Amino acid sequence: MHSDKKITREDTWRPADLRRHIREDGGGDERKHRGGESTERRRREEKDSRRERDKQKERESTRERRDEDERDRHADRRKEGSRDRRGDKERDRRDDRDREKRRERDRVVDGKRYDDDYKENRDRRRDKDEKHERERDKESHRYREKERERDGERRHEEEREKRREERDRERRREEREREHRTEKERRRHEVSGEGERDRIERHEREKRERHRERDRRKDENEDKRNGKERRERHGDRKNLELMEEREHKEEHRRHKDERERRHTERGYHDEKQKHDSESRALRDLKGTGEDVRRHRGDKERGEPDKHKERRRREEEEEEEQERNHHRDRTSSKNSASDKSRQKETKTEDAATVSEQQTTSVKDVGDTEEPVVNDEDLADPEYEDDFEKLDYEEDFEEMDESAGEGEDEKEEQRLQAGEEVEELTAQRRKEIEAIQRAMNEENERVGTAQSRQSGSREEEEDGPKWSRGTGSEKNQSRASQRGKFIDFMAAKQREVSKKVATKQKKRSTELLRLIDLDFSMTHSILDLPPVNEYEMYIRNFGAANTKQAYVQCNEDNADRDIQTEEIEMCEKWTQHPPEHKGACGDPNLSQEAGDKTANEANFDSKHLTAFLRPASQVMVVLLEEDRAESKSLRKLRSQTDALSFSDGSLQLNTKLPFLYGRSVSLVHFSQVQRHTMMSVHGPTTKPSAVRLDSCTIICIWNIWEPSRPQKVLVYESEVQCCCFSPGKSILVFAGTSVGSVVLWDLREHVGNHYRLKIGEDEWTLRQPTFSTDAVMAGSGHFSCVTSVEVVPSAVAGGLQSEVPLLASEEESSGLSFQLASLDESGVLNFWVVVELPKANEAGSPTDLGLRPGGKVKLLHSSSLLTAERVSPRDAAKTGPSQSLHLKFLPTDSNHFFIGTNMGLVNHGTSHGLKAPPKFYRFQEAGIRPVDISAIHFSPFVQHMFLVGCGDGSIRLHTVSQEQPVAEWKNSTDGEPVVSLQWAQTRPAVFCVLDGASNLHIWDLLKNDTEPVVTERIHSDRLTAMAVFGDSGQQNTYSGIALAHESGTIEMHYFTRSFTAPVPEEEEKLERMVTEAF
Amino acid sequence: MTDTDTYLIRPNHQHKFKPAIVKECIREIVRERLSGMQYDPEEVPELSRSLAETIKDKVKQSGFERYKLVVQVVIGEQRGQGVKMSSRCLWDADTDNYAEDVFMNDSLFCVVAVFGSYYY
Secondary structure (H helix, E strand, C coil): CCCHHHHHHHHHCCHHHHHHHHHHHHHCCHHHHCCCCCHHHHHHHHHHHHHHHHHHHHHHHHHHCHHHHHHHHHHHHHCCHHHHHHHHHHHHHHHHHHHHHHHHHHHCCCHHHHHHHHHHHHHHHHHHHHHHHHHHHHHHHHHHHHHHHHHHHHHHHHHHHHHHHHHCHHHHHHHHHHHHHHHHHHHHHHHHHCHHHHHHHHHHHHHHHHHHHHHHHHHHHCCCHHHHHHHHHHHHHHCCHHHHHHHHHHHHHHHHHHHHHHHCCCHHHHHHHHHHHHHHHHHHHHHHHHHHHHHHHHHHCCHHHHHHHHHHHHHHHHHHHHHHHHHHHHHHHHHHHHHHHHHHCCCCCHHHHHHHHHHHHHHHHHHHHHHHHHHHHHCHHHHHCHHHHHHHHHHHHHHHHHHCCCHHHHHHHHHHHHHHHHCCHHHHHHHHHHHHHHHHHHHHHHHHHHHHHHHHHHHCCHHHHHHHHHHHHHHHHHHHHCCCCCHHHHHHHHHHHHHHHHHHHHHHHHHHHCCCEECCCEEEEEECCCCHHHHHHHHHCCCCCCCCCCCCCCCCCCCCCCCCCCCCCCCEECCCCCCHHHEECHHHHHHCHHHHHHHHHHHHHHHHHHHHHHHHHHHHHHHHHHHHCHHHHHHHHHHCCCCCEEEEEEECCCCHHHCCCCEEEEEECCCCCCEEEEEECCCCCCCCCCCCCCEEEEEEECCCCCCCCEEEEECCCEEEEEECCCCCCEEEEEECCCCEEEEECCCCHHHCEEEEECCEEEEEECCCEECCCCCCCCCCCCCEEEEEEECCCCCCCCCCHHHHHHHHHHHHCCCCEEEEEECCCEEEEEEEEECCCCCCCCCCCCCCECCCCCEEEEEEEEEECHHHCCHHHHHHHCCCCEEEEEEECCEEEEEEEEECCCCEEEEECCCCCCCCCEECCCCCCCCCCCEEEEEECCCCCCEEEEEECCCCEEEEECCCCCCCEEECCCCCCCCEEEEEECCCCCCEEEEEECCCEEEEEECCCCCCCCCEEEECCCCCEEEEEEEEECCCCCCEEEEEEEECCCCEEEEEECHHHHCCCCCHHHHHHHHHHHHC | CCCCCCCCCCCCHHHCCCHHHHHHHHHHHHHHHHCCCCCCCCCHHHHHHHHHHHHHHHHHHCCCCCEEEEEEEEEEECCCCCEEEEECCEECCCCCEEEEEEEECCCEEEEEEEEEEECC
16 A cells, blocks of 8 residues: 555655645545545535544533543533643644554555554543534533523523423424424425525435434444444445535434334324424435535536525524524523432433433533524624634534434424524514624635645644644634534644654655755846837837838048138149249149239249259259160160271260351360260351351250250360269360350259250250459460369378368368460469359459359469470470370379470479479480370379370370380371270270370280271361269260261270280289389 | 655657747747737736746646746737836756747737746
8 A cells, every 4th residue: 555656656646745645544445436526515525524423522522521521521620621721732633643653554564454443543632622612612512601691590491391391291292283283384384485495405304304214224233323324425435525514413313213212201202203204204305316416506506606505504504503503591401300210210321321421411512502503592792703603613513423423402403493483573684684794704714724734744844844734723713613623624724744754754865865966046137128210110110010120321531621621722833932933833823913923034044054053953863764775765866987986876966056166175064974065166167056256165964965954155175174073063274365165054044045946945054153354363364275174082191281272162062173275384383262152243352263153163273394394405396385184083282284395294282392303205305296195094094195296106004104105106197186085994094196096905906906996087076075983883884976067976995805814904903013 | 654765857859948949838838828818917917827828738748747837927008118027946957947938919928938947
């Protein structure tokens, strides 16, 4: 029955199941019979059955311990009821618990022993029941005391009545019959009054009769009460609690009836009663089928019918009350009579006596009740007190169970019928109302109880035990007062306690094995509040549409909202911002047209100021362009058949103002090697331009052959010229009229005379400074033959003053001296001075300076170099002429002057004279031979070549009077016109003779005659200049040839003359030293 | 004594409370019952009760043996208010677990939390 498996199942059961299970355990074999009955009903049945059992037990217990009880009663009477009651209750509970434990243990025992156990349990429970009884007794004692006080007289009367009754028993029999009849009548009246009530009544009666019938059968079998009861339970399970109650009541009554019938002399009463009941039973038997069916139907009607049932019960109770009311008197009489009978007659045997004793006891119990009921009837105010009513009910039940068996009661009931009749209708109604109220109360209590019992199991877990007891307390109290005596609850409590202890044990064992922990706080729902916009959309937006995008153009944020509209305005500016017109506004200029016109003139000056540096930048850029397009030029010059030439180009000299002029000089700048200057002498042929008598000097950029960069004009013939050192910004020239002039090439075009020839406009620059007639005392009085820049490099510590001056000059960008030599041998030194500011109006003191010019010459010193020519020699050779001036490149103190005596004089500008005094031919003596050219080697700077008018060429070193080498007939006697070292090869030099033959020497290849000799006869050469640049990566070298016709050709040397041979200088040096 | 001292302290793997499955149960039922529903204060108490019952039954069928289930159903009206719900349990984290699912429509939200507590 209680296997392990079952236990586990029990553990996992739901409360309802568990309850059922427990009940099954409690009910033992009941379980077998219980099919699909509703738990509620079952519970009720159970309760009822238990109540019945309890009642029986009560009875037994009372029988057994009557004396004790009585003693208790007396003792209790002294105590205060309520407190004791509570104490008892608690005791009860404790007892219950103990008993439950015990029972649980017992329950494990074999099922067969169950009945025995059950009995034991019952016995055990008897104690509890006794206590209940005692409580009730206490209550009843209280009433009884009152009652006794009040009804002392009444009792006497009653006793008297009893006696009278005894006497008039026969009469009373008749009366009873009458009563019976009246009762029937009453019933009939009731039927007529209330159909339903009647029906119920009848139904109940039928039930009762049926039970009675069955009981009779049982009685006949002489079963024990327990057995009977059990059988009843088995049999009548289907019936309502009411039925059962009644059944038991009736049963007991009948039982006693029978007993009494057997033992008492008043058998005929019983018989009559029996007849009555039998007749009822017969009736019942006839109508059983129907009625039962009807009854079942009622039952099945469920809840609403319950009400009816309740009403039925009410009525019954009413009846019973009435009955009791009668009974109380009769029973008291009876008890008295019984006692008297016991005392007086003592005819009965012991058994009967005992039985009678029980009955008497019951009578005593009964005597209590009637009083209560009397009270009930007497003071209706009391009836409002529901508790009291409850108690009454309890007593009633006891009564019903205990004392209803006696036939006297039947009589009493009949009597009561009389009295009921006597009662006014109003009274009855009152009673009914009371009954109803009572029942309502009962129901309430009942439901509360059931609910409590339902929830109890959960409550009774370990920690809540104390609370559970609290509720139980309530419950027990409630059950005490209700019709539902809480034996069921007690049972449940017991069982649940058991379960709880079991679970507690479990939990303690399990808690060792597991550990509980707080989980993290799980966020189940986090619903953020909807923002206002969404709310709005939801409430007022269109249904079934969702706005996915908002039309607020959020991405089109305008961050510049606070700034003003951008104003567009055109302005121009120009660099350098030298005056207010450096910037302007086109709109404004349109408005003020006059102003702009003025400004236009004004601007031109500044424009040139801007253009001057800009043009140089442009020149450099163009240079680079030229260098790149070199190969192109080579191709272009293929036509020329000059053997040394690697290509050539022709400068565009076909300019109107150059027409018919021959080139007398070609000169290259030593620094800006691409800058070339050509001197076009005055022409004899008349031309369109009025410049015939003037000498025109063109400044060329050899990369820009199309036109000369600058055109310089001078009124007389220019004999010699040179560039300023460093950048070619100044041009110096010596003229045939003995003046030294300079041009400042930086001067603005606008300041010069512009000549418009054809479409082109040419600016013809007049000299910036001229010594003409200005420095009469210090100038030249004869034709200036040579102008040379004194090199700033000063060797040795000889020149102490010059560097001081030079450094001063240097700071202003022009730091050099100029030397000019005239035919008479006067060597003038000039200091080139740049004025810080140009005077547009012209200088009042410096008349040689052109207005607006900034550079002028200051006469520094003058030297007469021709003095040394002895008069004897002069007489022999005519007046000495100084024809050529050169300075030693490494030491500007030394100058060399070529004379017409075939000698080159060597002098120093200051300090001691240095040997040799002059350089002569190899053979001694002076010959009237013009020195036509002197040229220092750009590589070996102490070596220079001297070309003579007789065609001989000498190579000198500075230190030697005699030449290193002298080539006398290399030009076939033709005078040397020009002689120059090549710029890129130390051992190469070019010679142009008077017969327009060009000789190119390469001393490494041949030191006796020129390597190349070109004879140009078609257009005679009038001048030539060698150019080249070896220092840069772009090595080039060439020769500029000026023809008679005025054309200038630029020939690039072939590679053999351009590319330097390794160790060339050393070889040249060796050759020179070998020569000595 | 009939009590044996052996306890099943851990559920079998296949009987373990699996939130994913439970969640699916909840989702299914709640979707079925609540989709298109309008919040009605009159019927919501009954609705939530019956939902809880249905979910409980459904979860029971999922075979989480020896699990005691607590189903909490909260249905609230949605009127744009913020709602925050959280739970905290004292339990055995090894065996016990919970699953929750939220259903929402325009007029109501329903939060169902099922707590499974292992009965040792």
